[in-house]
Amino acid sequence: MNQEFYDQIMQTVGSGSVKLKEAMKKHTTFRVGGPADYFITPHTIQEMQQTIRICNDCKIPYYILGNGSNLLVSDTGYRGAVIQVFQNLDEIRVQGTSIAAQAGVLLSRLAKRALEEGLGGLEFAAGIPGTVGGASVMNAGAYGGELKDVCTSVTMLTPQGELKVLTREEMEFGYRTSAVAKVHGVVVETEFELTPREPELIRGQMEKLQKARSEKQPLEYPSAGSTFKRPEGYFAGKLIMDAGLRGCRVGDAQVSEKHCGFVINRGNATASQIMQLIRHIQAEVKEQFGVTLETEVKTLGCFEGVD
Ligand SMILES: Cc1cc2nc3c(=O)[nH]c(=O)nc-3n(C[C@H](O)[C@H](O)[C@H](O)COP(=O)(O)OP(=O)(O)OC[C@H]3O[C@@H](n4cnc5c(N)ncnc54)[C@H](O)[C@@H]3O)c2cc1C
Incomplete structure (x- = not known):
């Protein structure tokens, strides 16, 4: 832990608004993700401004979090500060x-x-x-x-x-x-x-x-909504279905049977399983139809070794 950074942040947002090693699975709709080194919830725009300045001064990388509904955080989490906007700044x-x-x-x-x-x-x-x-x-x-x-x-x-x-x-x-x-x-x-x-x-x-x-949509399961952007001239869900991937699983990560454009967490999926499934879908759709599927879901943290 960077003590100087921690002390300055505590002075800015107060002790109840900074957590160490906060599990990101609690803050993403996929319900996966390892710990963020620092998890900060500024209450006002001024506190947000100050938090960013302190991150810059102390050379701590930061990532802005809303409701985590379009975000896949790796199992190893994030070596930096997650700054959560949701819950505060709510006028x-x-x-x-x-x-x-x-x-x-x-x-x-x-x-x-x-x-x-x-x-x-x-x-x-x-x-x-x-x-x-x-x-x-x-x-x-x-x-x-x-x-x-x-x-x-x-x-x-x-x-x-x-x-x-x-x-x-x-x-x-x-x-x-x-x-x-x-x-x-x-x-x-x-x-x-x-x-x-x-x-x-x-x-x-x-x-x-x-x-x-x-x-x-499979609203009964954790997900991040449509996993892929709509490729020009196609629908991601249809391509995935036509590639024979409906219901395809890696562990508890699955292509939704209700809507193939959604990768869902059946319960105990890891971020790594979700990423492996995403890469498998991309490879199959590319091979079968020559179409590149780009993720709409944002990623945070390190996914090295996942292929
Ligand atoms: C069931 C379900 C259905 C969905 N349906 C739709 C849909 O119909 N249409 C659609 O567009 N999306 C949909 N989504 C995806 C998601 O809800 C949207 O992309 C939403 O806008 C993400 O907002 P968020 O606050 O959760 O962002 P997060 O997931 O927290 O963050 C997403 C990205 O925005 C950045 N970010 C967040 N807040 C800020 C900020 N204040 N300043 C700068 N950067 C910021 C983050 O750094 C990250 O890169 C769906 C998701 C789910 C789970």
């Missing part, structure tokens, strides 16, 4: 048709608030189990909607810890990516412009999409 402010939400707010909570305000545009996001921060960086999307459609600006911290506001254009949203991802910034707040809509219509749309999700 929502509404002004007319504009909503500003801090990065730790869950999309489901934000969508519910928009519904209460009679504001439409976030119906697509209600069933995505991520935070505003994670969704902004990833340009999360579902059922024809994407975060970029309703986002007007994003406030981020640069890797040097400076606050910067990016307009929608400056965010350079792409398929599951954005400018913040490219510069390794930290989203602290996102502003949305919504449209007045009858709450009953909003509720109906959300319920319809949620029903479609639970019918088609």
Whole structure:
């Protein structure tokens, strides 16, 4: 342990908000992942800013965590500081048709608030189990909607810890990516412009999409959602099914039988088994159809020796 780093972080966030050797399986929807050396939960944007500066000064690598719903952490964990945004930075402010939400707010909570305000545009996001921060960086999307459609600006911290506001254009949203991802910034707040809509219509749309999700997706098992990005001109799930991989297992990691685009944890999967299965799927799909499947799921830690 780096005592100087630890002491400075403790002074910044308080003793209850920094843990040592925290098991990442507790913080990812895959329910796998070894220990992070330091696990820090800053309460405010200022604390977040200070935490990043201390990491830089002490040369401790850091990784930003939202709700861990798109993340595979290795079994050996992470030799650095995981900075968790979810649980804190959870303010929502509404002004007319504009909503500003801090990065730790869950999309489901934000969508519910928009519904209460009679504001439409976030119906697509209600069933995505991520935070505003994670969704902004990833340009999360579902059922024809994407975060970029309703986002007007994003406030981020640069890797040097400076606050910067990016307009929608400056965010350079792409398929599951954005400018913040490219510069390794930290989203602290996102502003949305919504449209007045009858709450009953909003509720109906959300319920319809949620029903479609639970019918088609293996929500009963831990996963990180769609494991792969959609390759141009194809659907990842269909390619995987056509490759004969439905139900394929490595230990407790399995290609979902309900939706082949999801790798699920049947109970006791390790990160290494999940990664072996991902690599097997990629190799089979490449060999049989010549298509490269890129992971949508982010990885953290070392997966050396997994093939
Ligand atoms: C059952 C299920 C269904 C899903 N359905 C969808 C879907 O329909 N559409 C979709 O797009 N995704 C879906 N996902 C994936 C996931 O929920 C989204 O990608 C979500 O946006 C990730 O948010 P998070 O807060 O969990 O991010 P995390 O998983 O914690 O992090 C993901 C990435 O974002 C970075 N990050 C997180 N917060 C910040 C921040 N504040 N600043 C900078 N970087 C940050 C992390 O470093 C990491 O690289 C699904 C996942 C599950 C488990």
